Amino acid sequence: MSMQPDYRITLQGQVISPEFRARLSLLTLHDRRGMQADQLDITLTDDDGMLDIPPTGAELTLAIGWKGQPLTERGTFTVDEVEHTGAPDTLNIRASSANMRQGLPGKRTQSWDSVTVRDIITTIAKRHDLTPSVGATLAGARVTHIDQTDESDLHFLTRLAERFDAVATVKTGHLIFVPTGQATTATGLEIPPIHLHRQSGDQHRYLMAERDAFTGVTALWNNKAHATREAVTVGEPQNAQQLRHTYASEEEALEAAQAEWQRIQRGVAYFSITQAIGDPDVFPETPVWCTGWKPQIDATPWIITEVTHSLTDSSYTTALQLETRPLT
Numbered sequence: 001m002s003m004q005p006d007y008r009i010t011l012q013g014q015v016i017s018p019e020f021r022a023r024l025s026l027l028t029l030h031d032r033r034g035m036q037a038d039q040l041d042i043t044l045t046d047d048d049g050m051l052d053i054p055p056t057g058a059e060l061t062l063a064i065g066w067k068g069q070p071l072t073e074r075g076t077f078t079v080d081e082v083e084h085t086g087a088p089d090t091l092n093i094r095a096s097s098a099n100m101r102q103g104l105p106g107k108r109t110q111s112w113d114s115v116t117v118r119d120i121i122t123t124i125a126k127r128h129d130l131t132p133s134v135g136a137t138l139a140g141a142r143v144t145h146i147d148q149t150d151e152s153d154l155h156f157l158t159r160l161a162e163r164f165d166a167v168a169t170v171k172t173g174h175l176i177f178v179p180t181g182q183a184t185t186a187t188g189l190e191i192p193p194i195h196l197h198r199q200s201g202d203q204h205r206y207l208m209a210e211r212d213a214f215t216g217v218t219a220l221w222n223n224k225a226h227a228t229r230e231a232v233t234v235g236e237p238q239n240a241q242q243l244r245h246t247y248a249s250e251e252e253a254l255e256a257a258q259a260e261w262q263r264i265q266r267g268v269a270y271f272s273i274t275q276a277i278g279d280p281d282v283f284p285e286t287p288v289w290c291t292g293w294k295p296q297i298d299a300t301p302w303i304i305t306e307v308t309h310s311l312t313d314s315s316y317t318t319a320l321q322l323e324t325r326p327l328t
Contacts, residue, residue, distance in 0.1 A: 006018065012054045040077045047089055120143065167285065206293070217233065277317075280318075
């Protein structure tokens, strides 16, 4: 017997599932890491005219999986756009993850002095009624000085994440700040890797990018005490990439060099695969090992950067975007 997709959607109090009348023409969920909002697109049949057109701002919840197995809750979304077309009548809904729809609104100006990353994330989380979750290796990192000038918390956190090569995101009421590509939860627990096999995939694409053979990264900083401009290097100095910006302190320069060096090491190769049998339990930042492709693909440690779930009443696939994961 073939596997049958299953789902549960609640929309303005209406439960939409195969048991209540199969209406799903297509569901696509883009689950991304970082401060990009997850996006949900749903097309429902309305040939009997019984569906209400939801207002923008309406709340929608989603759970997906396979019949006979527990459904995986994929979160709460806010309706951004609705369209009703016909004939035959269909209802098209576009929604984004509820926590990210407002983008942590409100510009503010503030100087952060002698604080830890945990202090910053905790303060911003409280402003938006979120629970702070900071990766153990980042929590105690000290920020001597950084300015937030007429800048939203969303933009500021994105900039802070770039400085530390981290991922800042909002999921299920938590403001999360964790190292990029380190495959750890906000509490520091290691995320166990999943194993992908060639026979479980429909399509794949492997890209090895030509990169300058940088051996490290150099960043400059202003030494005010001696009125000189000095350099710090992460990696080997022989063929190091030099960052354009000159930083205010040695600490900031070192952080920037480390972050860029980690990004260079990750950006060597990319891999995408569409799983013929969808997996509702896979999320970004999950480490991956591949089996059954070319030796270069199988030998590479990967990490998931984006997951796209696609469901109809008869099929369910999962498309994964992956990048190389430096082993430490």
